[in-house]
Amino acid sequence: MRNTYLLAICAVLILSGCSNQGNIKKLIEVHFEKLNRHDIEKIATDYSADTKINSTGFDDVRTGPAQVKIIFNRYFSSSPDLHYTIKNIIYTDTTATVEYESAGSIPADDFTSPVYMRGKKYTLRNCTVYHIKDDRSHPNQAILIRTRFCTK
Known part of the structure; x- marks a missing residue:
C-alpha cells in the first residue's frame, strides 16, 4: 500500500512538471514569434521588472522591460531584416x-556600426x-553571443 501511495505521488509530480514544461514551451514559441515580428512592446511584456540581461553586446547588466525595449x-x-531560428531547446x-x-x-549606410x-x-x-515564473522571464537570464561577420 505504501509503494502505491509513493508511486501516485511521483506520478503527480512528474505530470505537473510536464504540464509546466508545456506552458514554458508555448511561452518560448510565442516569445520567438514576437522577436521575428520585431514587436518590441510585446517582447518587453515577457520580462519581469527584476530580469537581469547581460550580453557581450554591452558592458553592464541591464534590468527590466524598459532596458529590453x-x-x-x-x-x-x-x-x-533580423530573424531568429531556434536550433535546440532543453526544458526543466x-x-x-x-x-x-x-x-x-x-x-x-548605417554609420553607427563599424x-x-x-x-x-x-x-x-x-x-x-x-x-x-508566472509566465515571465525572471532574473539571471544569460545571453551568450558569439559573432562572426561574413565578407559577402
Whole structure:
C-alpha cells in the first residue's frame, strides 16, 4: 500500500512538471514569434521588472522591460531584416535553455556600426537560459553571443 501511495505521488509530480514544461514551451514559441515580428512592446511584456540581461553586446547588466525595449530597438534598427531560428531547446519545470541563431545584415549606410560591418550579412549563434515564473522571464537570464561577420 505504501509503494502505491509513493508511486501516485511521483506520478503527480512528474505530470505537473510536464504540464509546466508545456506552458514554458508555448511561452518560448510565442516569445520567438514576437522577436521575428520585431514587436518590441510585446517582447518587453515577457520580462519581469527584476530580469537581469547581460550580453557581450554591452558592458553592464541591464534590468527590466524598459532596458529590453532599448536593447531590441537597437538590434532591430541596426538590422531591419533580423530573424531568429531556434536550433535546440532543453526544458526543466522552471527554465528553458534555448540555442538559436540570429541572422541579418547591417545596412551599408548605417554609420553607427563599424566600417567593416556595414553592408555585410551575419549569423550569430546564441544560447539563452530563460528562468520562467508566472509566465515571465525572471532574473539571471544569460545571453551568450558569439559573432562572426561574413565578407559577402
